[in-house]
Amino acid sequence: MDxxxxxxxxxxNRMRIVELLLDxxxxxGDIADKLGLRQPQASKHLRVLxxxxxxxVQAVANRRNYKLRLEPFQELDAWLETxxxxxxxxxxALAGYLQKLRIKQNEQN
Structure with missing residues (x-):
């Protein structure tokens, strides 16, 4: 994992941007407004992401829309799966141990 x-x-703030982009x-500008950031701050975070x-980035007319790339998150999920x-x-194992303790405690009562 990188x-x-x-x-x-x-x-x-970058994690919050990712959460916003899930939708x-x-x-x-949309991101800056939703997070209460100035546009240059939002741009800086988006550049890192x-x-x-x-x-x-997708250019639509004169707008630049940012969207999540699925591949890195799929890689992260696969890494976390292990x-x-x-x-x-x-x-x-903990649940089994606690169950044994409960049984033992019930037998003593």
Whole structure:
């Protein structure tokens, strides 16, 4: 997994931009308005997301719409899946242990 992705998403405003773009493409002005940022700040964050490959720009007439690229998020999900499996196993083991404790406690009462 590329650390550039994590670096780009670690900044709260950039993460908020990604969350906004889940609903569809937006212009810099739309993003700035929704987040309460000045347009140059929004542009700076979008440039980082663009360089990380997380968003792409679509020119529509005289507007530049930013939208999420699915591939990097699919890669991130696949990478996280290995950790989900480990945590699921650990949670299952914990649930089994707690169940044994409950049974033991019920037998003592």
């Amino acid at each position: 650390t550039t992705t994590f670096s780009a998403l670690a900044e709260p 569809g493409p937006l212009t810099v 663009l360089e990380a490959g997380l968003v792409e 950790y989900r499996e480990v945590w699921d196993e650990r949670f299952d």
